[in-house]
Amino acid sequence: MTALRPEVAESDRARQPDGAPSASGGTDLVQLHESIAALLASRGQWRQAYQHLRSAFDLVCADQEEEPQIPEQLRREVDRLRREHAEAREQSLRDSLTDSYNRRYLDQRLVAMVSERGATRGGLAIALIDLDWFKQVNDTFGHLLGDRVLQRVVELLQEDLPEGGFCARYGGEEFVLVLPDVDPASAVEITEAARMRVERHAWASLAPGLRVTVSIGLAYEPPAGDAVSRPPVAPEQQLLRADSLLYTAKQSGRNAVAYREGGRVRLAGPASGRRGIAESRVVGY
Structure with a gap:
């Protein structure tokens, strides 16, 4: 100047x-x-x-x-x-490809949500989502179509989210759904519905033979003041728990939502009948 x-x-x-x-x-x-x-x-x-x-x-x-x-x-x-x-x-604060929120927004918003837990009636659920076999999609159909797949997956994930919920790109083909002020059953229901929307989408309309599914790890923190709640965990720790459960969903056959209930890891929906559910890599509960 x-x-x-x-x-x-x-x-x-x-x-x-x-x-x-x-x-x-x-x-x-x-x-x-x-x-x-x-x-x-x-x-x-x-x-x-x-x-x-x-x-x-x-x-x-x-x-x-x-x-x-x-x-x-x-x-x-x-x-x-x-x-x-x-x-x-x-x-x-937006991802340039998918127009979902980016990692910067995710980090900022999660910190705020953890600090606001005392003012919410429900808990905070974080779902870490990974596209199954996405490298094969790129190798078979090309990266341009792979980009269109990512954009469409985000559109499907963002449907019917609760008030205050949002989708953010975590990196590559990984995304995060943040679901505030929900109870455990609702969190499982929302994420399982998102998984089903992806599985049942008419992917062949983009390319004959194309099929896309996602695996999801769902970590849940009860609201502050809950009789069984612990001191609020840092966002990084909750993301680690979601990542651990995502590993379970992958190792248990993919195309599934893995969550923890009553100290045990479970799979939601049709995947619940699978045998040999893998244990999480990191427990930390």
């Missing part, structure tokens, strides 16, 4: 002897702030751009006894910058 000082100084010289800006000098300084704001906005530096527009507004309002009318052009410019700032922030 040092390169702008001569221009600012020149504008300062246009002030009247009493220190108030002259009509032309004040206008020039307002225009300077607006130009700087436009330049900063074009670079995505929304906060600095907004500050310069505020400075322009303050100059317009200076030494006016009555509350001034905000110039319509300045009002529109401030509204535009606010809108673009909000859009840019939202995009920074």
Whole structure:
């Protein structure tokens, strides 16, 4: 910003002897702030751009006894910058391929949810989801179709989520469903329904012979104040538990939801009848 000082100084010289800006000098300084704001906005530096527009507004309002009318052009410019700032922030929290939330949002939101547990009636469920045999999909049908599969899977996972629930891309072909304020039975029901939607989707409409399924590990934390609840675990620990249960779902035949109930690992839905359910890699309960 040092390169702008001569221009600012020149504008300062246009002030009247009493220190108030002259009509032309004040206008020039307002225009300077607006130009700087436009330049900063074009670079995505929304906060600095907004500050310069505020400075322009303050100059317009200076030494006016009555509350001034905000110039319509300045009002529109401030509204535009606010809108673009909000859009840019939202995009920074989204995965560019699937438009689900990204790992950054997941980490931030989970920390907030754990701290808010005392204000919720239900528990917090985290489901870690992995596409089965996804490498074979890419190898057989190509990466472009593989990208379309990921996009479609996210659409299916996001259907019928409870209020406050969301889907985030964890990495590669792994996704996370976060289900706040739910009880254990509802968490199992929601994740099993998501698994079934993926399994039953008409994948052959994308490519003949294409079939897609997912395996899910579901970790559940009871609400604070529950008689059987423990001190709230960190989000990283709950994700580790979900990952451990995902391993169980994979090793027990895939295309299943693995969860823990009464100290035992179980599979939901049709998979519950399978024999030889694998033990989790990490217990930590």
